[in-house]
Amino acid sequence: MRCFFVNYNIFPDINQFILESFTAFDIIFDNAIMTLREGLYIYMRASTKKIIKAIGFICVLCLVYILYFNFSYYLSENNFLRCTLNEAHESKDYTMCFIGPSTTYGSFVTEEFDELLGVKSINLGSEGQLPCDSYLILKDFLSDNKPQYVVMDVWYQYYMNNDIYYRTNTNSTIKTLAAIRPSLAKTAFGLNMFVKRPAIWSTFALPKITFEPLTTGYSKFYSLESCIDTYQYKNQYYFSESGTRLYKQGMGNWNYGKLSMDSETTWQGSYSSIATEYFNKIVKLCKDNDIELIMVTPGADDAYVLTMGHYDEAHAIFQKLADDNGIRYYDFTYAKPDVFARADSFYHNSSHMSSEGAHALTYLLIDLIRANPSDDELSGYFYQSYEEYYSNVDIANAWIEKDSGGNLVAKGLYGMDSEPEYCFYSRVHGSKNSDWTLLRDYSDDNTLTPAEYQNRDIEEIQVCVKLKDGEKVKKAYFKL
Secondary structure, rough: OOHHHHHHHOOOHHHHEEEEEHHHHHHHHHHHHHHHHHHHHHEEEEHHHHHHHHHHHHHHHHHHHHHHHHHHHHHOOHHHHHEEEEEEEHOOOOEEEEEEHHHOOOOOHHHHHHHHHHOOEOOOOOOOOOOOHHHHHHHHOOOOOOOEEEEEEOOOOHHHHHHHHHHHOOOHHHHHHHHOOOOHHHHHHHHHHHHHHHHHHHHOOOOOOOOOOHHHHHHOOHHHHHHHHHHHHHHHHHEEOOOOOOOOOOOOOOOOOOOOOOOOOOOOOOHHHHHHHHHHHHHHHHHHHEEEEEEEEEEOOOOHHHHOOOHHHHHHHHHHHHHHHHEEEEEEEOOOOOOOOOHHHHHHOOOOEEEHHHHHHHHHHHHHHHOOHHHHOOOOOOOOOOOHHHHOOOEEEEEEEEEOOOOOEEEOOOOOOOOEEEEEEEEOOOOOOOEEEEEEEOOOOOEEEEEHHOOEEEEEEEEEEEEEOOOOOOOEEEEE
């Protein structure tokens, strides 16, 4: 507009007014831009200092954290994993080790492996140990030892989706970090966990500083003997001279409640990317050190397996991992009864072996390591599919339900196409727990009608369930 009035000289007075107005506007605009630019420069200069301070503060925090989780070995309370690793670093001559969760340390008797295989073995299993934890533990162990075998316990719960790495089992990694000596490998692992598992930040809240090592000496304080003496759950275990922890027998005939093959699956049909990453790292670590890696699943009680759902999918994933990497995999869930008869006395609880079960499993694994059977020969040891396993399961569980008509209906878990029998007992009010009276002997009738148990001062009903021509019996109880 200014150019139009100036160039064509229309209305000179107005033209001058407009020209001066636009000139003034230019000056104001230029000054505003300059003021804004200077203000922005001052702000940016101040913000840069703030940003630098913030970055510096974060770097200091990271450095403190790196130092913290590296030296948490000296600040945290005693635990079995640290004591066991401490023993490994002092001896430096172990030729076999076991890694994995609590099903690991409760399932394998190291003394038997030493005697029958001619190795020196150590069990590095720990509560809730994830594949990422196993990797760090193995890497630390290999810094002072050159094993011939590494036995890795793979259990489906720790190989499902990544949720478990962010929630329930963060504590296992915290304990693992506290058990490992300061090292570059530990630092790299901790930083990697920062990125993948933000919940690891919670390690700041969990150290338990103790001054006892300062007076007794680290080696003595972190010995297996001292750990056993102070272990709060030691009444649940048998301990060997070498520190092997084996569970005592549990209830044996625990009640699963109303569980059936229709129960909601606990296998979610997916595989954790974090578990995959660290499994591959363990495989590479073993190959680089010329170690034979053997995958095992100790196996749970039959009722646990039958009610978890889709176990065949979990087994197939582990079998593929083993096949792709040329690794031996023994899933003792599928072990045939003539090589591994899973009696109730074999279990501390539904998924952990008792001392008796651990010895039986140990002898079977030793036999497999020695024989190294071919795929065809493995059919003599293991069922080849879930269907074959399910078809041969003995009575695994029993319970009683009351229907709308007042009938007490006995149910059970057992092999496909099996024929169960039911026997009913009763106990009257005021009687001892052992005073049971037979109501009905074994038959294929699983229903007790109200006429059979009402108006007789009966307090509790017991049912015994077994398969025809079978010996194993499962009991269930129902209070009226």
